[in-house]
Amino acid sequence: MSTPNVTEDLDSDTAAQVLALAEDARRADGVAPLSEHTLLRVRHGAPSGSSRFHTAVEDGRVVGFAFVERVEGEPDSGEVVVGPDHRRRGHGTALLRSVRADAGPGGVRVWAHGRTPQAVAVAEAGGWTAVRELHKMRMPLHDIPEDVPGGPWRAPELPEPRLRPETSERVRLRPFTVGQDEEAWLAANARAFADHPEQGQLDLDDLLQREAEDWFDPQGFFLAVTADGKVAAFHWTKVHADGAGLTDGEPVGEVYVVGVDPDWQGTGLGRALTLMGLRHLRDLGLPWVHLYVDGDNTAAVRMYESLGFGMWDTDVMYAPTV
Known part of the structure; x- marks a missing residue:
């Protein structure tokens, strides 16, 4: 050594x-x-x-x-x-x-x-101790038979996303447009994750690097956009070609990141966009979808559980003992 x-x-x-x-x-x-x-x-x-x-x-x-x-x-x-x-x-x-x-x-x-x-x-x-947990949750997108290890699993219903009338008049839901939406998305992401030490720090170079990855698909990157071009909320999905530990190499989906601008919290946009992305991943024929959520974000955990997600694993952050 x-x-x-x-x-x-x-x-x-x-x-x-x-x-x-x-x-x-x-x-x-x-x-x-x-x-x-x-x-x-x-x-x-x-x-x-x-x-x-x-x-x-x-x-x-x-x-x-x-x-x-x-x-x-x-x-x-x-x-x-x-x-x-x-x-x-x-x-x-x-x-x-x-x-x-x-x-x-x-x-x-x-x-x-x-x-x-x-x-x-x-x-x-x-002498390092756990100071933060990041839960990994998963949900079947299609019924999985009992002859699959751990099965069977039954996929929950995913209702069509609907906006409240007062919200639908103010935003339009559409996919991300490369070369057009980068700055607006970065501004919304920074506001949505202002207190998040990782996600909130993403800059244009970080976004462009992700756009250059093989997995990037703007058709799976959903935005709620106002009339003046600002992003009110978003759901960025991802497909893992290697199965992400859920399958033996069969592609699976991920709720990569969901964010809502603070001015739009409580409008139902987060749930509507989450459903929009989940239905997109399901329609691709993927068997599973997973996501990461902070262990102390009980509201988000409850929302995901209400959609049909269950706990899968946990990442742990350690800090040295003083």
Whole structure:
């Protein structure tokens, strides 16, 4: 075990090794160890001064990796992965020590995706405690027979989305238009997630990177738009070609992000757009849809449960004990 290297960017060879390492861990653990945001930072780089890359190297190869992003006024937020063939050699502990020693003035917190036994053991051994939970919920979009492991599941009814009369007169529901709606969506996203340390920080480069991904489909990105072109609410869906851990490689859907501008809260737009996106994913023939929701957002959890979602798994954020 060696001391991790800490840099503000990655060369192309190191980035490729990190991506391969993350894929190896996903296959071994059944859950992706790095979020989409982190993978985009690995592939495309990060704005100067915004991020730190920690790499554990053994015999010239990357065997462990941590990514940390810095947001003004918030603790650093990070993720850690160690290759399946290099675990229990101290690399996870070394990476946690590295991100803690390198942390900004607000300290650092690290996500453990899927709450795998290995991640929990390393965090607890290092004196890190759980401070936030992100629930993963799932729902069948079509009836799944009992001969499928864990089955049977019956898909709930998805009623046609209807707007209240006073709301329907003020907004129009339509798909996102590339090259036209970016700035309006960014403004609405920033307002909807002003208190969210990750989602609320997305900028135009982040959005364009996602538009360039193979999964991006503007026909599955639904907006409620006012007469003057402002976005009042939105539901961005996503299709995971690899099954996202729900299937053995059969594509599944995701409620990628639902947001409502604070001025439009309580109008029913969030539920209407959620239903619009769910029906879109169902009509694609996908068997499952999943989503992420903060553990303390009880109102959102209840709404999703009322639509037919159930708890599936939980990601845990850890912070070092002071």
